[in-house]
């Protein structure tokens with residue numbers, strides 16, 4: 552369990568984390584989301600004592616990280632995957648960490664195999680790809696068989712097999728009753744991996760709820776209608792003011808600007824049969840973009856809805 556209370560970090564005039572309070576519970580995967588610069592990494596660094604809070608506090612399993620006698624057995628963290636001596640092999644890197652924390656050689660071999668590093672464990676870590684470096688960072692986080700895992704962007708650079716491995720591993724660890732706290736900018740992956748989300752913007756918590764609750768906050772705009780009478784229903788629905796209808800299959804319409812009761816009423820009045828009438832739920836990405844719309848510090852020129860500038864054949868913007 553991670554408990555942050557009024558956690559604050561200032562760098563000079565800049566308040567990176569601004570009075571953040573949240574609880575990360577055991578037994579579930581909790582995702583930590585927020586735009587670039589929102590304060591996620593700073594918060595995670597404070598959890599493991601790499602940054603000292605300017606105000607407030609954070610505990611792991613009831614005590615500040617530094618107060619734990621065997622911190623690697625309490626918390627495993629992946630914060631900077633590249634924090635490895637490039638001339639050292641993955642095996643030696645893990646062995647050195649294990650030796651300084653009273654962890655045996657057998658556990659080193661276990662995490663090497665668990666992370667899929669067996670074939671490259673004797674190679675210099677400096678030659679590793681981004682994905683292999685991530686695997687090594689995750690192996691190091693697991694070394695002490697910790698109750699709590701904190702992972703900053705664990706799937707960054709991983710291939711699809713690696714992404715699936717991380718997802719399965721984290722869900723298994725949470726299933727064993729451990730606390731799993733991870734950040735990622737990949738919304739589709741977060742939707743598959745996390746049960747609960749803490750969303751931050753400009754250093755403050757803007758949402759703390761289950762994935763399902765956060766997705767449900769976005770009103771469904773599209774209604775999917777399956778009907779053998781699509782040829783007659785389509786023009787009927789189009790008569791409604793502001794209603795748009797897309798024929799996505801011969802017997803399926805996607806309707807925007809109306810709702811399920813109005814569509815059902817119109818169909819019934821005309822004696823048309825419906826086989827399916829489903830409001831289509833928005834994605835986590837839609838919900839996240841709505842939540843953080845006013846919180847983005849570093850907005851790209853081509854945000855959602857912004858036209859992409861046309862390019863000349865040479866590739867230069869016109």
Ligand SMILES: Nc1ncnc2c1ncn2[C@@H]1O[C@H](COP(=O)(O)OP(=O)(O)OP(=O)(O)O)[C@@H](O)[C@H]1O
Nearest residue numbers: 562565566567585586587588589590591592593594
């Ligand atoms: N050591 C530092 N000195 C000064 N400012 C810092 C320092 N570390 C972070 N910041 C600032 O604090 C804010 C939060 O940064 P942080 O890295 O925690 O955000 P983040 O949510 O992890 O971002 P990202 O998604 O880009 O990784 C940013 O504005 C950043 O520039």
